[in-house]
Amino acid sequence: DTGVSQDPRHKITKRGQNVTFRCDPISEHNRLYWYRQTLGQGPEFLTYFQNEAQLEKSRLLSDRFSAERPKGSFSTLEIQRTEQGDSAMYLCASSLDGTPYNEQFFGPGTRLTVL
Amino acid sequence: AQSVTQPDIHITVSEGASLELRCNYSYGATPYLFWYVQSPGQGLQLLLKYFSGDTLVQGIKGFEAEFKRSQSSFNLRKPSVHWSDAAEYFCAVGARSGGYQKVTFGTGTKLQVIP
Numbered sequence: 139d140t141g142v143s144q145d146p147r148h149k150i151t152k153r154g155q156n157v158t159f160r161c162d163p164i165s166e167h168n169r170l171y172w173y174r175q176t177l178g179q180g181p182e183f184l185t186y187f188q189n190e191a192q193l194e195k196s197r198l199l200s201d202r203f204s205a206e207r208p209k210g211s212f213s214t215l216e217i218q219r220t221e222q223g224d225s226a227m228y229l230c231a232s233s234l235d236g237t238p239y240n241e242q243f244f245g246p247g248t249r250l251t252v253l
Numbered sequence: 254a255q256s257v258t259q260p261d262i263h264i265t266v267s268e269g270a271s272l273e274l275r276c277n278y279s280y281g282a283t284p285y286l287f288w289y290v291q292s293p294g295q296g297l298q299l300l301l302k303y304f305s306g307d308t309l310v311q312g313i314k315g316f317e318a319e320f321k322r323s324q325s326s327f328n329l330r331k332p333s334v335h336w337s338d339a340a341e342y343f344c345a346v347g348a349r350s351g352g353y354q355k356v357t358f359g360t361g362t363k364l365q366v367i368p
Contacts, residue, residue: 142296180257180343180358181297229296233354240347240354244289244296 140164142245144230150251151220158216159248163232170213171242172205173229174198181229187213188235220252255280255346257359265365266334274329274362276344285347285354286327288318291361292340300342303327314338339366 143162151157163170168189173181184203186194189210199205202220207213217224227249231242256279266272278284285304289297301312308320318329327344344359 144296178262178360180345180360182358183355241299241302242354242356244298246294246296249294 142230142232142243144228144245144248146248147246148249148251150253152253153222154219156216156218157220157250158214159228159230159250161213161215161230161232161245163212163230164234164243167232167234167243168210169233169235169240170207171231171233172213172215173231175227175229175247176225184215184228217250220250222252225250225252255284255348255355255357257344257346257357259342259344259359259362261362262360263363263365265367268336268366268368269333272329272331272334272338272364274342274344274364276327276329276359277325278327278344278346279325280346280348282348285356286318286320287345287347287356288312288316288327288329289343289345289358290314290340291343297343300329334364334366336366336368339364 145160170187172184175181185205187207202218205215227247229247230245233240233242258277287302288300291297300316301310303310303320316331341361341363343361345356347354347356
């Protein structure tokens, strides 16, 4: 596998439930990003990891959201007590420090629907 | 803070016709500029990127973009559109922020191709 993978691709949940998404970056990439994309909008930055350290969080990331990247490999994004406004596509991207442009490679996304 | 404006929400072109998608950015220094394409239900694929050098940049799938500093623009062009080009296109600007590249996306332009 040479790309970024995300699981699941689709998730339907009821309001108030917790959900967890997983992202597997390109294996040698040390940087990992989470974005949220709502209908009619471009992706919006949520958070960023360098190796296992979470270095920046957007104000969009409320306290119901938590992200981890144990051992600097895969990452999980958990949303607790989901709300209908959380319905969106959640995109993960990875990049390798020191490469030209620090180009970010995107996964296919997880589409969340909160009923 | 950087920002991106894509003034056209939706564009329809005939197959074989030329295409130009507009993008204007705001950033104090020389930015990294990107164009991504997103097919329905998919993640983002990088078409091309610019940081320095020749202001006319060639990308994949026959796309090109021209950086015009005086106009703060980075318009995407293709001389002859194919039906498979129907997708949503995002312009993005990247800037160094705390050691990583923060990428800000525009709201996207949805391209429809008619026979």
